[in-house]
Amino acid sequence: MHHFVYRDKLLYCENVPVKEIAARVGTPFYLYSHQTLIDHYRKIDSAFKDIPHLICYSVKANSNLAILNVLKREGSGADIVSGGELYRSLRAGIPPEKIVFAGIGKTEPEMEYALRSDILMFNVESSQELALLSEVATRLGKTARIALRVNPDVDPKTHPYIATGLSEAKFGIGSDEAIKEYQAAASLPGIQIVGIHQHIGSQITQVTPFQESLEKIANLVKYLKGMGIDIHFLNIGGGFGIPYRGEEVPVPIDYAQALTPLIRATGCTGILEIGRMIVGNAGILVSRVLYRKSTERKKFLIVDAAMNDLIRPSLYGSYHEILPVEKNDRELEKVDVVGPVCESGDFLAKDRELPMLQPGELLAVMSAGAYGFTMSSNYNSRLRAAEVMVKEDQYYVVREREKLEDLIKGEERIP
Numbered sequence: 001m002h003h004f005v006y007r008d009k010l011l012y013c014e015n016v017p018v019k020e021i022a023a024r025v026g027t028p029f030y031l032y033s034h035q036t037l038i039d040h041y042r043k044i045d046s047a048f049k050d051i052p053h054l055i056c057y058s059v060k061a062n063s064n065l066a067i068l069n070v071l072k073r074e075g076s077g078a079d080i081v082s083g084g085e086l087y088r089s090l091r092a093g094i095p096p097e098k099i100v101f102a103g104i105g106k107t108e109p110e111m112e113y114a115l116r117s118d119i120l121m122f123n124v125e126s127s128q129e130l131a132l133l134s135e136v137a138t139r140l141g142k143t144a145r146i147a148l149r150v151n152p153d154v155d156p157k158t159h160p161y162i163a164t165g166l167s168e169a170k171f172g173i174g175s176d177e178a179i180k181e182y183q184a185a186a187s188l189p190g191i192q193i194v195g196i197h198q199h200i201g202s203q204i205t206q207v208t209p210f211q212e213s214l215e216k217i218a219n220l221v222k223y224l225k226g227m228g229i230d231i232h233f234l235n236i237g238g239g240f241g242i243p244y245r246g247e248e249v250p251v252p253i254d255y256a257q258a259l260t261p262l263i264r265a266t267g268c269t270g271i272l273e274i275g276r277m278i279v280g281n282a283g284i285l286v287s288r289v290l291y292r293k294s295t296e297r298k299k300f301l302i303v304d305a306a307m308n309d310l311i312r313p314s315l316y317g318s319y320h321e322i323l324p325v326e327k328n329d330r331e332l333e334k335v336d337v338v339g340p341v342c343e344s345g346d347f348l349a350k351d352r353e354l355p356m357l358q359p360g361e362l363l364a365v366m367s368a369g370a371y372g373f374t375m376s377s378n379y380n381s382r383l384r385a386a387e388v389m390v391k392e393d394q395y396y397v398v399r400e401r402e403k404l405e406d407l408i409k410g411e412e413r414i415p
């Protein structure tokens, strides 16, 4: 469910024609729907209403302050993986007591920053990290609340680059070692055990891998509690998949029905680190056709957005639906939609059937709200795109398009 729909052949975001925004803001730009964000957040929140829970929106999916702000007002916390994401979350006004900090490579300054900010907890991923955290907390006279990230060794059946819960992954602590690590944590100064964490991967489109891993984790919680280690929070991670081409995927209530009994049985408060399901289909990337070009074997549509704007097709071979911003009944043709970047891997779609589009016309790359702008770069010294949010019949530029001066910021010195 989202609020990008055609009315009289024109694509709208809520009550604003996309074409109108493009005329004012220029292209390419990311476009987010305020109402879609809220709808998605509320659906997840209400699906889990029968158990105490906290949604910690996964900031890496889309870290724009406007997005964080909307979610904060809905009551969301934040799942962060860097000092930068902590900074953004605090700037957006997300209360520190709703912030959880994951990642295998937290640095000492990041630990200090998070401890001073008094965040809810660190999701610790190794014994060396745990030792350093204990040291830093003690030095600051603080207590670090922690969960250990346990690797449940389940196959989430997603793209290998975004599967994280298999035993060969670099993430988390093996379930066998977890008990030993919890015992070690219990005796470390400056450390307070409050929870357990798992995250098995992203864009998962089945409920079973979650069920399977949660069963393992729930058993572990029971065991730990028996040992006198109090686990108050059970963080099930993120990874709920979304439809990219209209396919049927589980909806929040499906996950909730399968998972709430397991969480409830542990007596824990559930934490959900959802990114993609909240923002993915709440955003699109709008681009303009620059040229058409045919070679002996292919037709290309050269557009003004590129892999530096949206890297998912190049990196994972991901499919993003592409729609003309103005519907037409021209004949369909098979084209590669490519950007101006000097790499053959720079494409947004391959062999895609689209109604013939001419230079100057606009297209929308759908489902681009998650891992779109946050993974964008300045490659080829391209300016990062503007970001715009529509709320009802108004649009707001929530991040200005970069300027040429931004490209050389901090490059004053020439030896």
Ligand code: LLP
Binding pocket: 058, 060, 061, 079, 102, 103, 162, 199, 201, 202, 203, 237, 238, 239, 240, 273, 274, 275, 276, 277, 312, 370, 371
């Ligand atoms: N929690 C942890 C510890 C994570 O590592 C992630 C995502 C999430 C939560 C949120 O997962 P989500 O609900 O958004 O699936 N760049 C890739 C996705 C990478 C996901 C990384 N971790 C993509 O574009 O598909």
